[in-house]
Amino acid sequence: MDQEDLNKIMDAHGGHLIKMAYFYLRDREMAKDIVQDVFLSFYTSSNYEERGTLRAYLTKMTVNRCKDHLRSWSFRNLLFSHDWVETIHKQQDPLILNEERAELAITILKLPMKYREIIIFYYYEEYKIKEIAAFLELSENTVKARMVKARKLLREKLKSEDWEVLSID
Template sequence: MDSGELEEIIDEHGAHLLKMAYFYLRDREMAKDIVQDVFFSFYDSSNYEEQGKLRAYLTRLTVNRCKDHLRSWSFRNLLFSNEWIETIQKQQDPLILNEEKTDIAIAIMKLPIKYREIIIFYYYEEYKIREIATLLGLSENTVKARMVKARKLLKIDLQADYWEVLSIE
């Protein structure tokens, strides 16, 4: 692969991967670092074969890198506060503003990661339950159970008018 092909791939998939990494990490700069690392790894290795969709492959790489980061020692030593929510509201972060409802995005960001990823893949990325299960290495029943729990958690956090958006399947 030459650098021109890589640039095309970055142009086509970069924004999607950045958004996915941000939803996992809740840190824009770290999301950029993860996505950059994914593209470097993709460029350096020849593990990808045209067996499936490149977008799904790159998404899986990004999700795995994000999870590795979340499990890392350095991440566990960071103390998070609710200041990031206020920052999003004050600065109007473009990654969140692109979504239909800022309040829904903030509520989703508060979910534990195992529920957040299911909601993001299902509602924002429009993956089917089977695709989510494959992507995350889970059974379809586990994905469905997490979806039910995530919806319950969101229903508690969201007002009735916002809840209508997520209750429609």
């Protein structure tokens, strides 16, 4: 793979990977750093085999790097000096264009990781339950149970019946 190929891959998948990393880390700059690290690792020692889509492979690498970072000693000892909710509004994220979407996004970011990732993969990435289960190495029943719990938590936090997407199927 040459530099031109890498640039094309970065252009095609970079935005998506930064959004995914942001949903895990809640920090735009750290998300960019993680994605840069993913691309560097992919470029220098690519173990990618054409068994699945490149997007899924890079997403999995990004999610794993985010989880590693969240488990790291440096992250656990980091003291946040600013309120990340205010940062979301200042950055004008493309996902957060109006007040209702902002409220939903902020509420999703407040969910515990195991529920947040299910919501993100299902609604934002549009993966099916079976795909999420395989991706996160969980049973389909566990994914379904977490989806029900995540919707319940969102409903309670949003305190509104106008969110039909949260209705339990």
